Amino acid sequence: MRICIFGAGAIGGYLGAKLALAGAEVALVARGPHLAAIRANGLTLIEEGERRTVAVRAAADPAELGPQDYVIVTLKAHSVPAVVPQLAGLLGESGALVWGVNGLPWWYFHHHGGSLEGTRLQSVDPGGAQWQGLGPERVLGCVVYPAAEVAEPGVVRHIEGNRFSLGEPSGEKSGRVVRLAEALSAAGLKAPVRPRLRDEIWVKLWGNLSFNPISALTHATLDVLCTDPGTRAVARAMMLEAQAIAERLGVKFPIDVDRRIEGGAAVGAHRTSMLQDLEAGRPMEIEALVGSVAELGRLVDVPTPTVDTVLALVRLRAKVAGLT
Structure with a gap:
C-alpha cells in the first residue's frame, strides 16, 4: 500500500511520521526548508517527550513519487485548486483521495441524496475545478x-489528539476505507469509520466557523473569546445559524452549542489557525470555514445575518492585510 501525504507540514508531518515509523510505504509532498531538512536528516517526531527520526521519501514535485493507493491531502483549503493537476497525477487510475482539509468539503453533496445531490459549492470549489479535475x-x-x-524544519511536535475519523461520502463501509483505517490503526492512530461523517464535519466546523474569524478580528485566544460575554454571544449566534442549516440537510448534532463553546474555552490560551495565518502574513481559510456556510444558507433558505456580518468583516481584514 502506497500512501502519499500531500502537504506535510504540522498535521501531515505528524501523520507521515507515525505511518513511516510503523513501517508503511509513505511519501511526502513538502516544500522549502522543511523539505530540505527531511531529505537531509529524515523526519523527526517529538511525541510524549520521545524524539524519533525516520527516513522517508519526500519531494516538492509530486510527479517524482509516482501513482499512489491513497493521497491524503492536508493542505489549507484555498491551496488545493492550484494543485489539482498534481493530485490527479498522483491518484493514477485507482487511487483514493483522502480529504483531510478543514472546512466544508467541495464534495459535500456527492452521495448526499435529496434535491441538492451533486450540488457544487463555489465558495470552496470555484468553477468546479476540484469536482471536474479530481472527481468526487x-x-x-x-x-x-x-x-x-x-x-523546526524537519521536526514535528505532537501536541494532542490522535484521531482521524474516516468515511465514504455514501456512508458505506467500503474495502478502501477499511484498508486505510487498518493502516492508520497499525500506526497507533485512532481511525474510526463513520457511517455519518458529515455529522462530525459539522461539529468541527461549528467551532472553526465562529472561533477562527472572531479571533482574527480581535486577536483574542480561545479562552478569552469563548468567555467574554460579547464575543461568546457572537460565536453562539453564528453557531445557531449554522446548526439550522445543517439540520435542514439532515445532520444530527451530538452536543448542544453551549457545550461546544465550553469545549473551546477549555482548550485555553490557543491562537486559532486563522489568527496564526494572519499574524504570519499567510492567506486565511475564510471561504472554506465561513463563506461556505453563508453559501449553504442561501441554498437551503436559512438566514445567516451574523455569519454574513462576520464574513464581511474578516474578508475586509484580509484585504487590508494584503492577504487576498
Whole structure:
C-alpha cells in the first residue's frame, strides 16, 4: 500500500511520521526548508517527550513519487485548486483521495441524496475545478482532530489528539476505507469509520466557523473569546445559524452549542489557525470555514445575518492585510 501525504507540514508531518515509523510505504509532498531538512536528516517526531527520526521519501514535485493507493491531502483549503493537476497525477487510475482539509468539503453533496445531490459549492470549489479535475467518486472523507506544530524544519511536535475519523461520502463501509483505517490503526492512530461523517464535519466546523474569524478580528485566544460575554454571544449566534442549516440537510448534532463553546474555552490560551495565518502574513481559510456556510444558507433558505456580518468583516481584514 502506497500512501502519499500531500502537504506535510504540522498535521501531515505528524501523520507521515507515525505511518513511516510503523513501517508503511509513505511519501511526502513538502516544500522549502522543511523539505530540505527531511531529505537531509529524515523526519523527526517529538511525541510524549520521545524524539524519533525516520527516513522517508519526500519531494516538492509530486510527479517524482509516482501513482499512489491513497493521497491524503492536508493542505489549507484555498491551496488545493492550484494543485489539482498534481493530485490527479498522483491518484493514477485507482487511487483514493483522502480529504483531510478543514472546512466544508467541495464534495459535500456527492452521495448526499435529496434535491441538492451533486450540488457544487463555489465558495470552496470555484468553477468546479476540484469536482471536474479530481472527481468526487475518488474521495474518502477525513475529519482531523490532532494538534501538532513544526518545531523546526524537519521536526514535528505532537501536541494532542490522535484521531482521524474516516468515511465514504455514501456512508458505506467500503474495502478502501477499511484498508486505510487498518493502516492508520497499525500506526497507533485512532481511525474510526463513520457511517455519518458529515455529522462530525459539522461539529468541527461549528467551532472553526465562529472561533477562527472572531479571533482574527480581535486577536483574542480561545479562552478569552469563548468567555467574554460579547464575543461568546457572537460565536453562539453564528453557531445557531449554522446548526439550522445543517439540520435542514439532515445532520444530527451530538452536543448542544453551549457545550461546544465550553469545549473551546477549555482548550485555553490557543491562537486559532486563522489568527496564526494572519499574524504570519499567510492567506486565511475564510471561504472554506465561513463563506461556505453563508453559501449553504442561501441554498437551503436559512438566514445567516451574523455569519454574513462576520464574513464581511474578516474578508475586509484580509484585504487590508494584503492577504487576498
